[in-house]
Amino acid sequence: DGGITQSPKYLFRKEGQNVTLSCEQNLNHDAMYWYRQDPGQGLRLIYYSQIVNDFQKGDIAEGYSVSREKKESFPLTVTSAQKNPTAFYLCASSIAGIPYEQYFGPGTRLTVT
Amino acid sequence: SQKIEQNSEALNIQEGKTATLTCNYTNYSPAYLQWYRQDPGRGPVFLLLIRENEKEKRKERLKVTFDTTLKQSLFHITASQPADSATYLCAGYSSASKIIFGSGTRLSIRP
Numbered sequence: 001d002g003g004i005t006q007s008p009k010y011l012f013r014k015e016g017q018n019v020t021l022s023c024e025q026n027l028n029h030d031a032m033y034w035y036r037q038d039p040g041q042g043l044r045l046i047y048y049s050q051i052v053n054d055f056q057k058g059d060i061a062e063g064y065s066v067s068r069e070k071k072e073s074f075p076l077t078v079t080s081a082q083k084n085p086t087a088f089y090l091c092a093s094s095i096a097g098i099p100y101e102q103y104f105g106p107g108t109r110l111t112v113t
Numbered sequence: 114s115q116k117i118e119q120n121s122e123a124l125n126i127q128e129g130k131t132a133t134l135t136c137n138y139t140n141y142s143p144a145y146l147q148w149y150r151q152d153p154g155r156g157p158v159f160l161l162l163i164r165e166n167e168k169e170k171r172k173e174r175l176k177v178t179f180d181t182t183l184k185q186s187l188f189h190i191t192a193s194q195p196a197d198s199a200t201y202l203c204a205g206y207s208s209a210s211k212i213i214f215g216s217g218t219r220l221s222i223r224p
Contacts, residue, residue: 004156035214040121040216041216042117042202042204042213042214042215042216042217043157043202043204043214044214045211045212048211058211090156090157092156098144098206098208099206099212100145100147100162101147101159101162102147102157102159102212103159104149104156104157104158105156106155106156107154107155107156109154
């Protein structure tokens with residue numbers, strides 16, 4: 001899993017609650033990404049950030065929010081507006097610019113009931 | 114819409130044989146394709162990258178091809194081992210579409 005940590009590994013929440021997933025990297029990478037993975041589907045990009053204090057929406061940003069206050073950290077908040085939040089969430093990082101190689105964290109499995 | 118498609122059916126082969134996985138892309142032209150390995154409950158691990166102007170890339174027992182005419186990449190594992198059992202993801206990058214991932218193909222190598 002390289003130098004990226006995600007916590008916790010498993011997370012359970014009640015519907016209607018916001019929840020924040022942690023992602024930290026010590027690879028000195030400028031770019032960081034959040035993906036969602038559902039059974040039988042490819043990874044879908046939620047948000048990405050190429051530099052501190054800047055981030056862009058990916059393909060499925062609705063119901064999610066992020067911040068990038070430090071180079072090492074890129075937390076993801078799953079808000080109550082996300083209609084189907086139960087999924088496996090993956091954080092990744094790469095050098096800035098074109099992501100020739102992404103390093104992924106171990107993932108957080110979020111279950112909302 | 115732009116897609117990366119991989120065979121959703123699991124591939125089961127005998128140890129020692131060559132495993133071949135297919136990745137097809139539609140409605141866009143990726144500048145490069147990546148292959149990742151993912152074990153259950155874990156994050157993907159990067160294996161290989163091949164650019165659109167490259168025909169073939171090798172790394173140890175792995176070989177990747179890129180055919181822009183067929184819009185396809187093939188991923189080969191030679192002398193397969195049970196430890197190669199995993200899900201393999203294909204991803205394509207273009208400056209317009211960024212990275213698009215396929216859903217992966219599960220590979221099982223039986224002893």
